[in-house]
Amino acid sequence: MTTGTTSEISTFKGQERRLRADRIGLPGLLLSVVAASAPLMVTAGVMPTTYGTMALVGQPLLFVILGVVLTLFSFGYAEMSRHVHNAGAFYAYIARGLGGTAGAAASVVALVAYSPMQFGIYGIFGYELSGLLDKHLGISVAWWVPALAAVIVVGVLGWLKIDLSAKVLGVLLLIECVMVVAFDVAGVASPGPEGVSFHAFDPATLGGGGLGTALCFTIAAFVGFEQAAVYAEETSRPNVVVARVTFLAVGFVALFFAVSSWALSVAAGPGSIVGLAQEQGPNLLFGLTEDRLGGTFTDLMHVFYVTGMFAAMLSFHNVVARYAFAMGREGLLPAAVGRTSRASGAPAYGSLLQSGVSLLAVLLFALTDGRPHGDPTAPVLRLFTWSGNVGALGIIVLMAAASAAVIAFFVRRGAARAQAPRLVASGVAGAALLVIAAYAVKDFDVLLGADPGSPLRWILPGTIGAAVVAGIGYGIVLKYVRPGVHGTIGLGNEAFQLEKAAAAAERG
Numbered sequence: 001m002t003t004g005t006t007s008e009i010s011t012f013k014g015q016e017r018r019l020r021a022d023r024i025g026l027p028g029l030l031l032s033v034v035a036a037s038a039p040l041m042v043t044a045g046v047m048p049t050t051y052g053t054m055a056l057v058g059q060p061l062l063f064v065i066l067g068v069v070l071t072l073f074s075f076g077y078a079e080m081s082r083h084v085h086n087a088g089a090f091y092a093y094i095a096r097g098l099g100g101t102a103g104a105a106a107s108v109v110a111l112v113a114y115s116p117m118q119f120g121i122y123g124i125f126g127y128e129l130s131g132l133l134d135k136h137l138g139i140s141v142a143w144w145v146p147a148l149a150a151v152i153v154v155g156v157l158g159w160l161k162i163d164l165s166a167k168v169l170g171v172l173l174l175i176e177c178v179m180v181v182a183f184d185v186a187g188v189a190s191p192g193p194e195g196v197s198f199h200a201f202d203p204a205t206l207g208g209g210g211l212g213t214a215l216c217f218t219i220a221a222f223v224g225f226e227q228a229a230v231y232a233e234e235t236s237r238p239n240v241v242v243a244r245v246t247f248l249a250v251g252f253v254a255l256f257f258a259v260s261s262w263a264l265s266v267a268a269g270p271g272s273i274v275g276l277a278q279e280q281g282p283n284l285l286f287g288l289t290e291d292r293l294g295g296t297f298t299d300l301m302h303v304f305y306v307t308g309m310f311a312a313m314l315s316f317h318n319v320v321a322r323y324a325f326a327m328g329r330e331g332l333l334p335a336a337v338g339r340t341s342r343a344s345g346a347p348a349y350g351s352l353l354q355s356g357v358s359l360l361a362v363l364l365f366a367l368t369d370g371r372p373h374g375d376p377t378a379p380v381l382r383l384f385t386w387s388g389n390v391g392a393l394g395i396i397v398l399m400a401a402a403s404a405a406v407i408a409f410f411v412r413r414g415a416a417r418a419q420a421p422r423l424v425a426s427g428v429a430g431a432a433l434l435v436i437a438a439y440a441v442k443d444f445d446v447l448l449g450a451d452p453g454s455p456l457r458w459i460l461p462g463t464i465g466a467a468v469v470a471g472i473g474y475g476i477v478l479k480y481v482r483p484g485v486h487g488t489i490g491l492g493n494e495a496f497q498l499e500k501a502a503a504a505a506e507r508g
Contacts, residue, residue: 024234029245031170032231036224036315037253038121040176040301040308043183043260045124046221048284050261052277053446054214057270058205060262062218067254069432070222073399074250076406076426078243079419081229083409085238086492087347088326089229090398095490097405097412103489104478105471106401107332110323112467113394115354117223118316119361120387122147125309126362127384132306136299144366150310151362154317155355159341159348172311176304177256183285183301184263186292192269199270200262216440220392221257224315225249226399230322233492264288317354324350326492331485332474361387386460389444394464396437403430 024032050059077093086092090110095103126147133139133146157168188196199205228245232238265273267288277284290298325347328338341348365383403426410419445457478486 024231025236026241026245028167028170029228029231029235029241030248031173032315032318033224033227033245033249034252035170035173035308035311036227036319037221037249038176038308038312039173039180039256039260040305041121041124041312042221042257043180043264044285044305045282046217047257047261047264048277048281050214050217051264051273051284052279052281054211054217055274056206056211056214057200057265057273058202059214059218060200060258060265061203061206062214063221063254063258063261064201066215066219066222067250067258069429070219070225070250070254071247072425073403073429073433074225074246075422076429077226077229077399077402078246079422080402080406080409081232081242081246082239084490084492085232086326086490087230087233087322088330088490088492089227089232089323090402091323092326092490092492093229093402093409094398094405097407097409098401100486100489101472101475101479102401102405104332104475104486105468106398107323107327107489108471108474109394109398109464109467111320111327112463113391113398114316114320114323115357115361115391116387117391117395118313118320118354119358120384120391121309121313121316122150122358122362123365123383123387125150125306125313128302128306128309132302142366144362147362147366148359150313151355151358154310154314154358155351157314158317158321158346158351158355160346168311168314172304172307176308176311179297179301179304180256180260182293182297183267183289184260187263187267187288190292191266192272194269194271196266197270198262200265211439213439213443213446215436216389216392216396216443219396219436220388222250222253223392223395224312225253226395227315227319230319267292317351317358320354321347321350324353329492330489331478331482332489386456389440390460390463393437393440393444393461394467396433396440397464397468400430400433400437403427403433 047059050056050062056062080093080096084092084096088095088107088110091103091106094106123143126143126145129146130141130143133141191197225246228242228249232242235241264285268276268284280287286298286302289301324333324337325340326338327333328335328350330338337349337353339349340346361383406426407423410416410423416423441461444461445452445454475486475489478489
């Protein structure tokens with residue numbers, strides 16, 4: 001059906017096969033993608049882990065360095081968003097630059113990468129919320145009970161329109177950012193025994209064997225900024241909004257986390273931060289906050305630590321649902337997944353699929369609750385650690401491949417000279433991302449906290465390699481068995497227009 005009205009969607013195959021346009025503007029999109037970075041969760045969880053496990057005082061400098069790398073990546077990535085509007089984002093870009101087979105592989109990797117990151121947050125969310133219920137209300141529940149409840153609530157919001165999700169994400173995100181900033185100010189105003197020090201920005205602090213692993217942890221904190229492209233079909237001006245949000249998000253995350261990790265080091269003292277992080281872990285932030293801002297503020301911060309996790313879960317859910325929708329629309333998944341809700345225009349069936357998979361993942365780890373050795377934290381910690389690191393590795397691989405795709409796309413279009421600065425930036429960023437990916441695989445035992453001889457150090461990162469191989473195989477099969485599908489991978493709604501033109505030519 002074709003229509004010229006603004007209330008419906010103009011698409012050859014019907015409005016249920018396309019996401020609703022004009023549903024989210026720049027502020028809502030920025031809030032949605034930054035929410036995936038979970039500022040409070042990173043400040044309370046990732047930063048103390050990086051300080052303690054890797055024994056690197058220079059974590060703030062790492063955020064600056066990676067901010068530069070990902071800004072270079074964004075020059076090509078954002079320019080690509082002006083030419084390709086597809087909810088499949090990464091896999092669509094890679095297909096347009098490197099071909100349909102590479103695009104099919106990227107689509108599989110995207111699902112295998114983004115989904116586990118959401119699973120991991122479900123686990124830690126359930127564990128933290130069960131602790132709060134026990135502490136403040138005397139209600140004792142297993143971690144998987146609130147985790148399963150979160151799967152249901154997130155699924156309902158995912159079924160509804162993006163406007164509601166953006167509002168939920170925005171309110172939670174703003175509150176947790178304000179609380180982290182309050183700690184930053186208090187930490188610098190009342191520093192540790194060494195006073196206000198910029199020692200954490202000294203390049204000499206990056207020496208040691210933990211650098212590669214710290215890079216992996218730190219880059220995982222940025223995950224989310226790249227999601228703006230997923231919403232391109234739902235914005236009013238995708239040619240402008242997606243690029244702006246991408247740069248604003250990576251800039252905000254780099255600055256916010258660099259300042260917050262520095263404030264942690266100042267509050268604890270550069271000479272004490274590693275020891276305190278090893279001793280207190282995620283409680284480091286809350287302990288330093290209570291000393292400066294009191295117990296009531298700290299209790300509230302702990303509550304919004306949990307709600308920030310919820311915001312991140314919702315953000316990742318929305319992204320995976322849209323990837324699934326795009327794949328269903330293009331024939332990479334069953335066609336039913338590529339349909340939207342008539343009422344809201346949201347990718348409802350992609351959302352339903354993601355909710356089902358999340359439910360199974362949480363149940364799988366819940367079945368091992370209390371093992372081994374009666375340790376109730378073992379399943380949830382494995383879920384969070386295993387899933388988060390596998391997901392981060394997959395997204396690093398996707399970004400490296402997207403950098404190569406950007407170069408190939410513009411070279412093939414004869415725009416290499418005009419886009420030369422962006423192509424150089426993409427090349428540098430892609431090379432840096434490959435180095436980080438290699439470090440991640442090499443040091444995966446450290447990321448997991450496992451024994452160097454553990455088979456998991458190869459099995460878990462191997463899932464990303466297996467996804468690449470399976471995706472390439474799937475793409476090759478499509479090329480020969482369903483060439484029509486293979487030829488339109490990454491085209492999205494543009495494929496509808498090609499089909500419409502072909503039908504008109506046949507009638508003519």
